[in-house]
Amino acid sequence: MKRWILSLGVFLLILSAVAVSASGHGVHSVIQKPVRHHQHIQLGIDTLLSEKKDLLKGKRVGLITNPTGVNQRLTSDIDLLFHDPDIKLVALYGPEHGVRGSAQAGEKVDKYIDEETGLPVYSLYGDTKKPTPDMLKNVDVLVFDIQDVGTRYYTYISTMAYAMQAAHENHIPFIVLDRPDPIGGTHVEGPVLDPKYASFVGLYPIPIRHGMTVGELAGYLNNEYHIHADLTVVKMKGWKRGMSYSDTHLPCWVMPSPNMPTEDTALVYPGTGLIEGTNISEGRGTTRPFELLGAPFINGWKLAQKLNALHLPGVIFRDASFTPTFSKYSGQLVHGVQVHVIDKQSYEPVITGLSIIKTIHDMYPDKFQFSPEDKNGISPFDQMVGNGWIRKDINAGVSVKTMEKKWQPELKQFEKKRKKYLLYK
DSSP states (O other), rough: OHHHHHHHHHHHHHHHHHHHHHHHSSOSSOOOOOOOOOOBBBBBHHHHHHOOGTTTTTTTEEEEEETOOOOOOOBHHHHHHTTOOOOEEEEEOOOTOTTTSOOOOOOOOEEEEEETTTTEEEEOOOSSOOTTTTTTTOEEEEEOOOOOOSSSSSSSHHHHHHHHHHHHTTTTTTEOOOOTTOOSSSOOOOEOOGGGGGGOOOOOOOOOOEEEEOOHHHHHHHHHHTOOOEEEEOOOOOOOTOOOOGGGGGGGOSSSSSSSSSSSHHHHHHGGGGGGGGGOOOSSSSSTTTTTEETOOOHHHHHHHHHHHTTTTTEEEEEEEEOSSSTTTTTTTTEEEOOOOOOOOTHHHHHHHHHHHHHHHOOOTTTTTTTOOOOOOOOOHHHHHHHHHHHHHHHOOHHHHHHHHHHHHHHHHHHHHHHGGGGOO
């Protein structure tokens, strides 16, 4: 009994010491909560309004934006500029999906009046992709603020390039409010666009994954391809090249388009976006576009086994079935895989996307199809990948590794030129 009482006394003494230290008196607490270090990022729009408003004072402003054009507190650029007494916002310009993001992929948007502000809204997607002199007649300066996703064939950077051309032709200064590359600014990947295959999903010779912010891209395109716009880039503060979007600790991900619901979507998109140029569903019409992939004729379990046997870095595949609500195979049960990225740093989205396409092509040679060619022998897949030889190589049984070696020389040239336009180290 005495031994038990003594043990109890020792236990109570230790408990008392812990309580004292936990209360902040004497030594530090035995149990401490881990400290989370937040990297403060200031977006271009916040820098503009806090430090560089003189760029807009006394000028009639045209704003090219969409729902991603928001400040740190998720207030729309439209509201910020429209209600600022020092700024006169006179016109809005919308890319694919529109200023308010209400249009689906490929859906044309006509000119209309914005309900919230009463301002004219001009569409830069559809019949008119480049602002006309009539659209710019009352504008003294053009401002661009849209979240890109780091992939060449995402059309917003083509909209920016066309708008820069129009700004130069109409003697209007062009301002880019910079935002992060959500999949990081250190990795570049994929073939550089062959100018013969230039289109709205790729205007200039850059690789599929370019590893640049829109501000950096604007500088690169402006100088390397002689656009000659009177360009100003309002930089971010605190962004580092190795950051993914979640590393920035910005409030949340605002969908840049209806089928880009998460940061994970943006990460896989440089590769699985290429599947749009085939008869395989890229997952449109599901809650996981570009992560869910398949077709009614695929055995998902066998496809997952074959893809996992490739040991592609940073990714694993799970067999999955789904029923798209629109787009390819709408209302039909589809079988395929879901792409699960397990290591963002080692993951290679372009290699992964081409490996998926080649594997399905080899498994189902009689059922897999690339989208039809146009009268010039160019298919939508060719426009997205940026050349005609990769489609031919897949049909000829060439390995993805061999294709990668073939595009490396041009990719290295791009990386070399790109360095002098990087704004963040």
